[in-house]
Amino acid sequence: MAPGNVVLEWNNIYLDLVRKIGGAPGPLSRIGALMHLAMYEAVTRLTATSPYPRHLRDSDIKDPKTNQVVMPGNAVANTTAAYAACHILTKAVEVYVSASKRAQGEVLNPFDPFQVRPGADSSSPALEVHTTDANAQASEAYGKAIAYALLAKYNPAEGLSPAVTLKPDQKGEWRDTGSGPALTPNWGEVDLFLLPPPVQDYLPTVIPNDLNNYEDLLESSMYAMQLAEVKLLGEANSTARTREQTEIAIFWANDLNGTSKPPGQLYTITQTVAQQQGTLVDVQNSSGNPTGNGLLETARLFAMVGTAMVNASIVAWKAKYFWPNKNQPLRLWRPETAIQRANEDGNPSTAADATWQPLSAMLSGMRFSPNFPAYVSGHSTFAAAHAAAMRAFFGRDTIAFTATTEDPHALRDENGIRRTRRFSSFTQAALENGRSRVYLGVHYQFDANGGYEIGTLVGEHTADLFEATVQTPAPSVMA
Structure with a gap:
């Protein structure tokens, strides 16, 4: 073994x-x-x-x-x-x-x-x-x-x-869409793993400063274009969304209980790549001398990835509930709410559709949006941090791999087996993961971009903590 x-x-x-x-x-x-x-x-x-x-x-x-x-x-x-x-x-x-x-x-x-x-x-x-x-x-x-x-x-x-003050009557502010009250709103306040504070260092910049309030953002052309895109591609029965886009949306979802959740899907990718790259085995040079310890390297890889992902969750939730700052947070409503209530946003380029629902669904078929603010995407932040850690560990981005999904709605092949997806790099997979949330109807593209920005940064900083250093040998070691 x-x-x-x-x-x-x-x-x-x-x-x-x-x-x-x-x-x-x-x-x-x-x-x-x-x-x-x-x-x-x-x-x-x-x-x-x-x-x-x-x-x-x-x-x-x-x-x-x-x-x-x-x-x-x-x-x-x-x-x-x-x-x-x-x-x-x-x-x-x-x-x-x-x-x-x-x-x-x-x-x-x-x-x-x-x-x-x-x-x-x-x-x-x-x-x-x-x-x-x-x-x-x-x-x-x-x-x-x-x-x-x-x-x-x-x-x-x-x-x-759960203690946090929300303003559901404020236009643009997140509100319960039927999937429950705001989830873990204080998660962004916990300490990062191993990295020094503040978490504030990892807030996104994708939405420019002059739009970081509800009135200016909702009335902007940027918001109108983003809303139009998710309205078109993320609707439950969209005819504009391609079959592959539907496959991508559901492949990366894994939101439901009973799955290993988004971090679990990324751990599974880590397993796949570690096995195919020979990380698990001891390595010897041509003279038979050991040059690599499979147990040590595998433990380091998974610690690096796991720490990057928990840090990604913290910075994502910081952005969701406390961006741009705690005194005037912009906790952006989900596309589901934004589209149904577009007549309230003050933007002449948007139009309300009171019956619009996202592709995202529970096992019963009932449509839902995750019960926390939209900006930034947690999936995108997790994926970017994971990709950063994988690039750092393997020393390159272009490693091809096949990924699997546990989402119960995932498309299946002729044998009833959930379809896999093939990627040529860690970055490609991470970007597709973020994009998938637009096709699923639960995020805007700037949510994905903002998550990728801060996830990459915190992932790179986390990976640095596991790089080789000069160290005193451990005591009392047995082979």
Whole structure:
């Protein structure tokens, strides 16, 4: 078995948990990032030749019961990483589900694709140990201590408070379209992972400063053109949208509970590329000397991607609820509202259609728009950050790969199998992901462009944190 497979195995356990519990993309991406950071921290500490930075201090790694610093002893890298992942998932999911239920008033809405699923629990993932008892004990102690050190830094319950003042009577302001109240409005206020504050450094510039208020934006020609495009291409039964555009719209959606959500789709792409590029295996030169550690590189890749994506979620939500600033935020209404109420926007170039609905749909067929402001697109921000991390890790953009989808509405081939899509670069996939939200009828193109802008920036900055440095070898390492 390739050394890096343990990372993929736990990534799959995490994705299964996401499908099971559901919920908001930001907090879910946080759990994935915590898990992969814990695995990376374990592996880079227990690999004597690792040139990569550690993001915890030795003094942070303590027994959660005794508060005593835990040393690695005879811990084994892959087993320690697995224990770290297990303890992160067990605790983080428990805290997240409990906090989400409280934020929802203990009432779970089965029609809301972004709320924790009815019946969601925090069942512990199973852990199969592949080492001796003595090594397993040291590995679990060290892995658990790493997990709890990260949980202490990044509380899974943070940012779930629903308290925020919205003005649904203000033209242009986001309002409930029937898919639930504003979701995780304070998510943009939580700390970025590993990066210094402020999040304010990552606000978008696609909408120019002279239009960053409702009156000027809604009356602008820019807004009128954007609205006309999504009205034409994103309508549920649009005859202008091509078959491929419909396929693209649904392929990238993955909004519904029961899927692994947008970050999960990008993790699956990461798995595909890691396998085809040989990241999981140890590499030797022509003389038989090791030149690459499959476990270390796989752990680093997934930690880089996971951290980039949780940071993308934070900067996207900062823009959604607090752009251009907290005192006068522009929380832009969804196209569904904008088109149905275009007679209120003050723009002579727009026309209202009270019956317009987006292509986006729940399993029942009922149309919906995600329950948070439009600008910027979360999908686009996630995708751009993912692409930036992948480019940084592999050192190039032009790697071809095939991507899959879990969206239940996805188009299928003659055998009933959901269609895949082929891409020639990470950038191509990210741009298509953002564009898909226009075809789905839930975003304007400037939402996608703004998300790509800030997602790329935060992804690049995050990737820099995992680059090689001169480092003191880790103590007490066993092969």
